Amino acid sequence: MKQVYVADGTRLAYERTGGGGGAPVALLDGISCDGFIWRDLRPALERDHPVLHMHYRGHGRSGLPRDPEACTIPHLAGDLAALLRRERLGPAVLIGHSMGVQVALETAWRHPEAVRALVLVCGSHGRVLDTFQHTDLGRRVLPALARVAGQHRDAVARVVRATLPTALTYSLAVLGEVKADLVSQADLMPYLEHFARMPLDLFLRTLTDASERESWAWLPRLAVPTLVIAGEDDGFTPALVSRELAGRIPGAELELVPGVSHTAPIERPDAIETAIRDFLRA
Known part of the structure; x- marks a missing residue:
């Protein structure tokens, strides 16, 4: 992978x-992801498009920001715009999954010169925990989780590292979201292993920003x-949220993929690829 230092030293x-x-295409991950969701789609896109994929600050092989608070959606959007300029790839088609949808939208708003088109997959316009699993429970419990993690940082980190990349976590994911007939334990393990290695405080800061940030007014x-x-069947970002998002952006198209959950690009890569190719050809 290439490495570069951006303006704030990250x-x-x-x-x-x-x-x-x-x-040109830029692939934008969800939170705590370093590319696993693009396993099947990325090679298909690479046949016809220059593809940029970055690891967010604090994710994958990227470093931590000097300022621990500098891990918000606008920071990630600024990083993307800087890399597109560096590689002379703009304006690009931004393909975002989950939190990557927020990063794509923020980039389009703050750095419009970098964006040719948007493909927003299983993501929200903002306040993501208000609709997680069709309830706002996530938003209400996040502050308490952050306090516990801050007070018992090392102990919580040890528990996360020990329990996340396991068969038990996969079983719980199947019960709550993932389609077992479409996503195997081996499919999900790269995500769980990466999540377990992430700095927990950075994850919680980024999640807090994603849960509070809203783009509805300027869409x-x-x-x-x-x-x-x-x-x-996406419970993380219910299809209703995607319908609202498409209805808010002038001229936006909506593609509903039947029988898939939040990991749709792994579950039905053929359907996702076809939808994207048809859109780019139009």
Whole structure:
């Protein structure tokens, strides 16, 4: 992977792959992810498009910011814009999954010169914990979780590292969200292993920002082609949220993929790829 230091001194790791004559593409992960969700889609895109994939600050092979608070959605959007300028890839098609949808939207708003089009997969316009599993329980309990993690940092980190990358966690994921017939334990393990290695305090700060940040007011002013892709059975970002998002952005298209959850790009990569290719050809 390439590495570069951005303006505030944070070291970012990223890859530029692919080629061909298609529009440049930037892949934007969800929180605590370092690319596992693009396992099948990325090679397909690389055949026809230059592809940029960065590890968010504090994720994967990227470094921690000097300022521990500098891990918000606007920081991630600024990092993306800086890398697109460095690689001379803008304007690019931003394909975001989960929290990557918020990063894509923030980039389109703050750095419009960097964005050619948006593909928003299983993500929200903001306040993500208000609708998580069709309830606002996540938003209400997050402050308490953050306090406990702050007071018992080392102990909580040990528990997370020991329990996340296990068969038990996969079983719980299947009970709560993941489709066992479409996503195996081996499919999910790279995500769980990466999550277990992440600094817990950075994860909680970024999640807190994602849970409080809202783009609803300025979505009608976005002026780029947009495709919103929703999973019919997505509990993390319910399909209703995707419908609202598509309805708020002028001219946005909505693609509802039946029978898939929040990990739709792993569960039905063929459907996601077809939807994206049809959108880019239009």
